[in-house]
Amino acid sequence: MPVTHHELVNLEHWAKVFPLVTFEQKQGNRQFNTTKRGDPLDLWKARGSIITSPADLCEIELSRQRAAETHDLGERVHSHIFLWKTGEPEKPYLTKVGGTPFRPASRVWPKSSDGALMTFVVQFCFADSKEILPYPTPGDVMLVFMSDSEAFYGAENDIHIEWSDLTIDQPLGSDACPKAQWTVPSLTGVLHRTFEYPESWKIFNALGHYQPYLFDTTQSTKISTETHFIQGDPSKPGQKLLCVLSSIRPTERWPFVDLERLPKNRGENENHSGWGKYEMSFGDAGCIYFFIDRSGRISWSCDSY
Numbered sequence: 001m002p003v004t005h006h007e008l009v010n011l012e013h014w015a016k017v018f019p020l021v022t023f024e025q026k027q028g029n030r031q032f033n034t035t036k037r038g039d040p041l042d043l044w045k046a047r048g049s050i051i052t053s054p055a056d057l058c059e060i061e062l063s064r065q066r067a068a069e070t071h072d073l074g075e076r077v078h079s080h081i082f083l084w085k086t087g088e089p090e091k092p093y094l095t096k097v098g099g100t101p102f103r104p105a106s107r108v109w110p111k112s113s114d115g116a117l118m119t120f121v122v123q124f125c126f127a128d129s130k131e132i133l134p135y136p137t138p139g140d141v142m143l144v145f146m147s148d149s150e151a152f153y154g155a156e157n158d159i160h161i162e163w164s165d166l167t168i169d170q171p172l173g174s175d176a177c178p179k180a181q182w183t184v185p186s187l188t189g190v191l192h193r194t195f196e197y198p199e200s201w202k203i204f205n206a207l208g209h210y211q212p213y214l215f216d217t218t219q220s221t222k223i224s225t226e227t228h229f230i231q232g233d234p235s236k237p238g239q240k241l242l243c244v245l246s247s248i249r250p251t252e253r254w255p256f257v258d259l260e261r262l263p264k265n266r267g268e269n270e271n272h273s274g275w276g277k278y279e280m281s282f283g284d285a286g287c288i289y290f291f292i293d294r295s296g297r298i299s300w301s302c303d304s305y
Contacts, residue, residue, distance in 0.1 A: 005127045006094055009054070009083055009192035009257070011061060017254065018058040020046060020066065045207070048214025050285060051221075053251040054083060057192060060218060067203055067215075074199030078132040079224035082189035084248065085258040093141050093166050095125045095189030097248070097280065100174045101143045103164050109178055110160040112147035118160055119180045121146050124243050124290075127166060128191060129223045134240035138296045139163030144245070144288075149182045149275055152282045152302035159288075161298050183275050185248060189221070190257050196226040219287060221246045230286060234301040239291040242298065246287045248280040 023046035046063045049056040067073065082095055089095075093102040101120045110118045123143045126133060141164040151158035196217045204212035219228045223243045235241065254260055255278065262278055274281030282288060286304025 003128045003191060003193070005091065005125060006189060006191040007085075009057065009081075009190050011057070011192065014054040014058050014254075015062060018055045018062075020058075020062040022055070023047070023059045023063075045209050047209060048204075048211030050214070050219045050246060050249060051081060052084070052246070052249050053255050054257060055251050055254060056220075057081070057083060060215060061194065063204070063209065063215060064197070067200070067207060071200075071203045071207075073197040073203065073216075076195035076197055077224065077226040079194050079196045079218070079222050079226065080129050080132065081192045081194060081218065081224075082221045083192060084185075084187040084256045085190055086256055087186055087188060089188040092171060093123075093125055093127075093164065095123065095191070096187060097122045097189075098180070098184040098186040100172060100177045101145075102141055102168065103143060103162065103172050104168050105170045105172045105176060107162075107172075110145045110162070113157065116147070117178045117181070118145035118147050119149075119182065119184060120144075120177075121184055122245050124223065125166075125189075126223065132223065132225075133292075134225050134242065135292050135294055136296065137163070137242070137292065138298075140166045142243070142290070142298070144290075152286070152288055156299065159300055161290075161300070183277060185276070185278055185280055187248070187256065196224060198226050219246055220244070221248075227287075227289070229289070229303070230305055231303040234289065234303070235291050236299075238293045239299065240293075242290045242292040244287050244289055245282075247274075247282050247285045247304075248278070249285060250278050 025044035046059045049059045051057050088099045121144050123141050125141050127140050143162050145160040147158040198217050200216040204215040217226050217228045225241045227244050283304030288302045291299050
């Protein structure tokens with residue numbers, strides 16, 4: 001099905017900016033000497049990367065393309081990965097981090113168990129992904145709020161999940177949106193349609209890639225039923241993976257699709273480690289996983305390195 005809502009990643013463009021040779025070295029310290037002498041590609045090969053930026057995506061996707069020329073990567077599973085651009089989306093219901101959530105102005109703002117207003121963190125828009133969902137969702141847009149900057153360590157009700165449809169008569173305006181209790185980036189999701197290859201780990205390992213487990217199933221913010229689970233699959237019987245919110249770790253060059261370099265004054269919030277205007281970390285570069293069952297009930301789990 002065509003993508004009609006989100007902006008699409010132009011992988012062809014980014015592959016020219018970050019060709020595969022960008023991630024390969026023929027000289028220097030070979031701390032992880034994973035290539036055989038005499039191999040035509042006797043060099044440091046691209047390594048498995050957590051995907052945040054265009055370079056991360058190219059490192060994974062171009063390596064996969066090369067491997068597929070000589071190997072059968074096996075079963076493939078649809079995956080809609082998000083890169084990021086700065087600021088709010090043109091359409092307020094699209095996938096984004098931070099900013100103003102897409103919800104009715106009349107809806108009561110969620111509160112934590114101590115009565116404090118929660119902070120809006122992310123929304124996933126499933127309008128371009130319906131054909132790959134494991135089960136129908138209760139709405140088109142899933143909104144996620146957190147009680148504090150480390151709610152992912154807490155109880156299930158420390159993260160609040162609610163739903164909106166694409167059309168709202170009177171959506172909440174930015175002027176009426178409660179202020180975040182800590183610095184949350186304001187970023188818009190740019191969609192990349194691809195596949196996960198859950199049977200291919202041994203291929204990337206044999207080819208000599210460091211961290212081969214990040215090539216078969218990616219660590220990224222995505223809508224998919226497959227991902228790299230850092231500490232193992234935490235799903236319960238009857239649940240299937242719906243989407244993943246991965247830590248945002250911007251690269252030095254082109255950290256976001258519309259920003260070649262981060263400003264020198266990034267505006268980090270030193271009171272909340274791992275959070276800032278351009279970054280978001282769940283523990284040590286972790287993820288929040290969202291699961292759905294046949295009834296449409298959503299649950300979450302988080303882990304990190």
